[in-house]
Amino acid sequence: MHPHSPDQSPAPEPVGPHRSVDPRKLRADDLRYLLAVARTGRLVAAADALGVDHTTVSRRIAALEKSVGLRLIERGTEGWTLTDIGRAVSEDARAIEEALNRVVDTVAGQDSPSLHGTVRVTAPDGFGTVFATPALVRVRRRHPQLQVELITATRQLALRPSGFDLALVIGVPSSSRLVTERLTDYALGLYASDDYLTRHGRPETVAELREHALIFYIESMLQVGDLDIERHLPGVTPAFSSTNVFAQLEATQQGAGIGVLPAFLAQRAPLRRLLADEIDIRLPITLAVRREAVTHPAVRALSSALRQEVAERSAELIPG
Template sequence: MHSRSRPADENPAPRPEAGRGTVDPRRLRADDLRSLLAVARTGRLVAAADALGVDHTTVSRRIAALEKALGLRLMERGTEGWALTDAGKTVSESARAIEDALARVADAVSGQGTPSLRGTVRMSAPDGFGTVIVTPALARVRRLHPGLHIELITATRQLTLYQSGVDLALAIGTPTGSRLVTEHLTDYTLGLYASDAYLTRHGAPRSTADLPEHALIFYVESMLQVGDLDIEHHLPGASPAFSSTNVFAQLEATSLGAGIGVLPAFLAHRAQLRRLLPEEVDIRLPITLAVRREAVTHAAVRAVRDALRHEVAHRTADLLPQ
């Protein structure tokens, strides 16, 4: 990146590839490090600039200055935005400590007894799980740390943390990637559900052999990016008559009597739908929590991670009903 004005997120000029010996700490500026962290989180110069309250050319100039001071290439352009190089990840991990220290200074000056976490944490989660399970956990974190900015991206798709500037991601199944620290967060149940209106008009299936006589509601197969949600794997021969990429559209269609939905229990029970064939159809899927390796030690990321663990521990009855 260089200091002349150019369109936001344009490819930068060539940058140094390797270190240049001893670095003078006096040449390093906290604002330059904060700019690096902001772009690493958002993946975009403009979004990073908005978070910092500056112009995107300022962010570009600060990162260029940091790269010059260190003699290292810290960021590279990917297909979905800017991502840290290996050297950038090392620098970023240390820079977070400086950011936390600045936040503690601000808290001390403002007279707050208990330091409040600051900065931005960005995470992703599937639509339904993110809304019903994750959002209450994030709201609790925000109540404890009002200076913390949290961004939640909801989509039932695979996600590469580094390309998306995401600190944490929840995924159905097990995401791959050596750069990720993963853990099994919880399992959840999907089953067959229908409204009273649908059952009055069409009756209930007596077994899975009757399902071809009913309209099923599920994801759009051709656009599904999560293999664990392949309906053929769970209900061989089944073909949805109403499909949507959004689980809330599936829930609404089921509530309106458009068919029998293959839905998460934690959503269907809230809509007061009837569970069908629970002994035959009890699909259990894992939710995996993935964290960028260099973000694991960040205090705000740890706070969100702990809140998610607490939430699922207290929502077992919703996620895995008996």
């Protein structure tokens, strides 16, 4: 990471594990730059969050690494990630950042601490829109200085996660760099429009589904094993596929076929549930947080809001 290139990493002199660091040479403000890169995984994004140029971020982290004599960040396939010592340093740095935010609140005369900074959340298209968005907006309403970014995509989390603080993912990811909890389960079923059923008839058995057009994800582009259609409907091949669940929902409403849809989406549309006793798919939604973001007050607040949202609306996720 050279001051003139956001893609090169600083290379401090290698040192032994017991090197003594002079605290007088450490600049506490440099820690803010490390935290910003830890949260975004990108130099440019970190620079935007801090209101500086990416070369400044590069230079300040290089200075911090020189002060401690150890590499704190490293280049990954999806951006920058913290080294083991970098994660340890960032955890201690959060306490300094939180103390500064409390000072700001005190000076501003606020009775209760407000949340600051930027938190990035990733979630599947459907769940992210219908459940995550209301929860995130509720937190934002209480903390107007907080910036929340929501990225929606139905995909697998990378083994070396970067570029997010908190993720909602279908299934159970396995990574030592994530702290995970099962947030909720949700149900999927078969749904069709009245128009489709009038034109093509209603399947009465699972075997008869092979005679109908199925709507689901694009198998070759789907990385989430829990959504593998062969696992749930062996021998059935989708005739209309999309990477976006809302496109699947629209195609089902337009009569293009029978959709394999989340109940929380399908029940909002004029669709008929088919073979409910035979096809009732249950999948978990996992809440995953990067280890270096676990103690961040805003991440904790958003996680709590998400838990509240699914608890209050559990009947939509798994209808009775």
